[in-house]
Amino acid sequence: xxxxxxxxTAAERQAERRRRILRAGTQLACRGGYEAVQxxxxxxxxxxxxxxxxxxxxxxxxxxxxxxQDQLExxxxxxxxxxxxxxxxxxxxxxxxxxxxxxxxxEPRLAEAxxxxxxxxxxxxxxxxxxxxxLTVAIILDAMGEPEPAPAQLSAVRVVAHTWHSALIAWxxxxxxxxxxxxDVATACRLLEPED
Amino acid sequence: xxxxxxxxTAAERQAERRRRILRAGTQLACRGGYEAVQxxxxxxxxxxxxxxxxxxxxxxxxxxxxxxQDQLExxxxxxxxxxxxxxxxxxxxxxxxxxxxxxxxxEPRLAEAxxxxxxxxxxxxxxxxxxxxxLTVAIILDAMGEPEPAPAQLSAVRVVAHTWHSALIAWxxxxxxxxxxxxDVATACRLLEPED
DNA sequence: CGCTAATCTAGAACAAGTTTCAGACTTGAT
DNA sequence: ATCAAGTCTGAAACTTGTTCTAGATTAGCG
Numbered sequence: 404x405x406x407x408x409x410x411x412t413a414a415e416r417q418a419e420r421r422r423r424i425l426r427a428g429t430q431l432a433c434r435g436g437y438e439a440v441q442x443x444x445x446x447x448x449x450x451x452x453x454x455x456x457x458x459x460x461x462x463x464x465x466x467x468x469x470x471x472q473d474q475l476e477x478x479x480x481x482x483x484x485x486x487x488x489x490x491x492x493x494x495x496x497x498x499x500x501x502x503x504x505x506x507x508x509x510e511p512r513l514a515e516a517x518x519x520x521x522x523x524x525x526x527x528x529x530x531x532x533x534x535x536x537x538l539t540v541a542i543i544l545d546a547m548g549e550p551e552p553a554p555a556q557l558s559a560v561r562v563v564a565h566t567w568h569s570a571l572i573a574w575x576x577x578x579x580x581x582x583x584x585x586x587d588v589a590t591a592c593r594l595l596e597p598e599d
Numbered sequence: 600x601x602x603x604x605x606x607x608t609a610a611e612r613q614a615e616r617r618r619r620i621l622r623a624g625t626q627l628a629c630r631g632g633y634e635a636v637q638x639x640x641x642x643x644x645x646x647x648x649x650x651x652x653x654x655x656x657x658x659x660x661x662x663x664x665x666x667x668q669d670q671l672e673x674x675x676x677x678x679x680x681x682x683x684x685x686x687x688x689x690x691x692x693x694x695x696x697x698x699x700x701x702x703x704x705x706e707p708r709l710a711e712a713x714x715x716x717x718x719x720x721x722x723x724x725x726x727x728x729x730x731x732x733x734l735t736v737a738i739i740l741d742a743m744g745e746p747e748p749a750p751a752q753l754s755a756v757r758v759v760a761h762t763w764h765s766a767l768i769a770w771x772x773x774x775x776x777x778x779x780x781x782x783d784v785a786t787a788c789r790l791l792e793p794e795d
Numbered sequence: 796c797g798c799t800a801a802t803c804t805a806g807a808a809c810a811a812g813t814t815t816c817a818g819a820c821t822t823g824a825t
Numbered sequence: 826a827t828c829a830a831g832t833c834t835g836a837a838a839c840t841t842g843t844t845c846t847a848g849a850t851t852a853g854c855g
Contacts, residue, residue, distance in 0.1 A: 413802090413851075413852065413853095417802090437721070438841095441840095441841065441842085442841075442842060442843080443841075443842090451803085451804090452803060452804040452805065452806090453804090453805085453806085453843090453844095454802095454803075454804075454805090454806095454844085454845085455802080455803055455804075457842095457843070457844080458802080458803085461843095462842080462843080463841095463842065463843090519718075519719060519721070522715075522718035522719065522768060523715060523718065523719040524772065525633075525715075525772065526772055526773050529772050529773055529774050532772065532774065533774055536769075536774070555786070558779075558782045558783050558786040559786055561779075561783050561786075562758070562762050562783055562786050562787045565761055565762045565764075565765035565766065565783070566758050566761045566762065568761075568765060569761035569764060569765055570761065572718060573732075576720065576721065576722055576725050576728065577722055577725055578725050578728065578729055578732070583754075583757075586750075586754045587754050587757050587758055587761070590751070590754040590755055590757075590758050590790060591758045591787075591790070593790065594786060594787070594789065594790065609821070609822070609832090613832090616833095634811095637810095637811065637812085638811075638812060638813080639811075639812090647833085647834090648833060648834040648835065648836095649813090649814095649834090649835085649836090650814085650815085650816095650832095650833075650834070650835085651832080651833055651834075653812095653813070653814080654832080654833085657813095658812080658813080659811095659812065659813090
């Protein structure tokens, strides 16, 4: 190897490990969903000892929620570069969420793994879950184009976020059709119109 | 024992076993929530072999979802005897759901166990989860006093149900206050007003 | 350099959900 | 009454998330 390739610092190697773990988890989830993300496999596949994996992510749920954070951040970035073009806030948000839904549809097992972890998470993960909630709310507020929402609007945004998550779960479990997801998201988005 | 006490038939003994299992599961859940409902303990506490428990409920999630069905049916019965008295459908539904919320608050660990199982359930439980969804929808429709809802109304009802479940989870995980639950349920219920 | 604390590894061990098995006990049909 | 099928029991075994241990490696620092 070339001599000028400076050896990576410890922090770099740790960041690299973290990335490898997230990637391995994502690949396993893409293949077989929640149950296929087995900690031993994640460890082996990311070339890290089991104990190290648990140092980085204190539980399987933590790992999967971190994966979801990752995905949402990526999605948020993409959306900020391509803001939705729609009539009012309701339509823009509905468009955005259905776009996100289509993106998740491409890897349904991955989506299943992440969303199930998210709703299964107990108090020990509440901080990370909260972060995911905030990201979702941020995405919706961006789509609305509302920099300073009133409390009543924030409540409406939360309802939309709840609806999106629940509809996603129902679809992933085969209990709702895509049409139903679209309908319910659109229904919830009606709350975002500033009519009252 | 008195001679006239006829011996219970097989079906009766099975129904009795099922009841015992549900009761044992409920007691354990009341004490320690989801993780305290351990299948071995449930089996021992309901005087049934582990294999028998698994014959009645093929998984822990099935058991907990059945417990939720049980609770909802009871609640539905109670509500039908005491219909809510409110202005419009939105207010009546909001009242009803907040009443249900208060009922669940009395046994927060039980609620946590049941709701977490509900959202964690995978496809193998979809039939039972669907039944819970239908019960929730039925409760909401009853509160609305709407015997023949239009499709658009059904979508609004689903949004309300989603919101209620999600808000409940958020509260149980310590990520939302009761005030926030109340606000969000009320917000979602606005969709039930037949204004458009 | 040499020390100390932190990190990583390999692997065993533990916990709880789930499955399996052999045997005993019903039940229902013939 | 008897046979076949189904059910229940007790216990062991298996799986996978999680924890623990002992030793090797590394990083930061005087």
